[in-house]
Ligand code: FA5
């Protein structure tokens with residue numbers, strides 16, 4: 001498969017003091033993996049659409065080209081994220097300037113889409129988060145938002161007088177059905193969760209690779225969001241969910257590392273075909289190259305965060321970085337200073353790495369840590 005050339009990224013105002021979008025993130029914008037023919041994310045998006053269309057013909061409208069730069073109000077305020085919520089911090093979110101962010105979830109489009117009069121819709125797109133680094137977390141990933149609004153007549157006709165209860169049950173049924181459609185018999189469980197925009201809320205986990213993997217968050221939309229966007233909550237209720245497309249595709253195709261979705265290597269891209277029978281394709285690893293471990297220890301300061309460290313490491317090492325993990329922490333009784341030791345795992349999915357290459361990257365990582373993170377290397 002030949003990937004189409006990347007669309008030119010949307011204009012990104014540079015130089016604003018709030019702008020914390022790094023080069024390596026900027027490069028990912030406009031890649032549109034979820035719309036790339038024969039890409040696993042395109043295949044899973046299409047399968048999910050098919051599930052909803054087969055079960056509810058003509059009900060769901062789809063939006064998958066909304067731009068990822070959104071107003072702060074859409075990303076946070078319109079979905080009731082409190083002023084002091086951690087997700088608003090520049091440690092967690094990429095700010096473009098003082099008015100806009102790279103959306104950190106597709107929920108940023110809930111209110112806007114409701115306002116245009118839609119009652120059942122699926123919104124798919126790339127989302128951006130400053131986050132930790134390991135096999136199931138990546139700073140750019142893809143979500144699909146689902147929303148369905150019901151009227152009082154609908155839940156009463158189904159024999160319910162509690163619209164919230166009706167929505168909650170409809171939601172769980174729809175998502176369990178989706179998991180069955182995608183994976184057949186798979187072990188799954190519901191876990192209680194909290195989101196500012198839903199009540200009650202839950203997360204679905206799937207047993208994969210010997211552990212529980214969180215694949216989605218969901219719940220019954222807060223009435224305030226309905227009321228603010230043209231649906232009187234006295235006569236309307238809605239369910240909403242946000243799926244992690246990479247996580248679902250990892251389970252479906254047995255893809256072991258989230259970095260692979262960005263690979264242009266033929267040995268990866270040639271393995272997936274639009275329209276293949278669901279469940280027939282399993283990723284065949286072309287080989288596992290050896291990892292290279294580098295530890296870095298430093299005295300932390302108050303401003304130090306793991307997300308900032310991950311950004312520095314990703315900036316220097318790119319997709320050669322497989323994991324960044326805290327392996328030791330202690331506080332010196334006399335000075336009161338706290339030391340952290342992180343282990344960085346470098347591994348290419350395509351070739352063997354040379355010592356020289358990794359040593360050079362690690363040297364750059366060390367000097368960036370010392371100059372940018374306000375810590376003292378040990
Ligand atoms: C949300 O983003 C909510 N907006 C979901 C939601 C929508 C809840 C509507 C209620 C109603 P959360 O932060 O848990 O929730 O992310 C949702 C999913 O995105 C996760 O379950 C996971 O599958 C995926 N995900 C989260 N962070 C990452 C990451 N760094 N890399 C890859 N996938 C991720």
Ligand code: MG
Pocket residue numbers: 203214216217
């Ligand atoms: Mg979650």
